[in-house]
Amino acid sequence: GAGVSQSPSNKVTEKGKDVELRCDPISGHTALYWYRQSLGQGLEFLIYFQGNSAPDKSGLPSDRFSAERTGGSVSTLTIQRTQQEDSAVYLCASSLGMGLAGPLLIYAFGPGTRLLVL
């Protein structure tokens, strides 16, 4: 597709339930990122994938959070046993390539999934 897509756009769940959030990156983008935007705060890095390399999970807030990327394309962010503090907008982004070359480091963001944990 032309841009990064995410689904669902909104998700309401009960505390303690598991949720899965999906991201479809731009075709050909080898790098994929997850960020979280909480109310009144900036964006918080969660995890990123680059090609076949091991993902950088350093931003995941707890072991309830996990993510995978299948076939180097679609990614799923899973939150187990959701808590109310998990309520936020979860943003996915993708970019071309890897390396320090500036023009490659263009992040395209998706519309986000708004998660509300009751």
Next chain:
Amino acid sequence: AQSVSQHNHHVILSEAASLELGCNYSYGGTVNLFWYVQYPGQHLQLLLKYFSGDPLVKGIKGFEAEFIKSKFSFNLRKPSVQWSDTAEYFCAVNKARQDSWGKLQFGAGTQVVVTP
């Protein structure tokens, strides 16, 4: 730890006024710098970016930003705003290192409201 500070959380100004949004970061090494904008109901869009070269960068919609290395700053400017510039603006920084390039550190954002 690296941090990104945006000086104002909310800015209200009239059409045709000039806009300047401050952004400072704390990392001492080489950085890549970005400004993103989020219009109401829309997703984040890149306004402009700096990687190297001319520290004055021009972006879309008449925005520009100046990188001042000695001040660790990357302030965003627009000489004359329009009502359509009402949005939230985010400064973002990442370290120009191979083990860090995937991580963008964002500021808390500045909500800009332009009144007619």
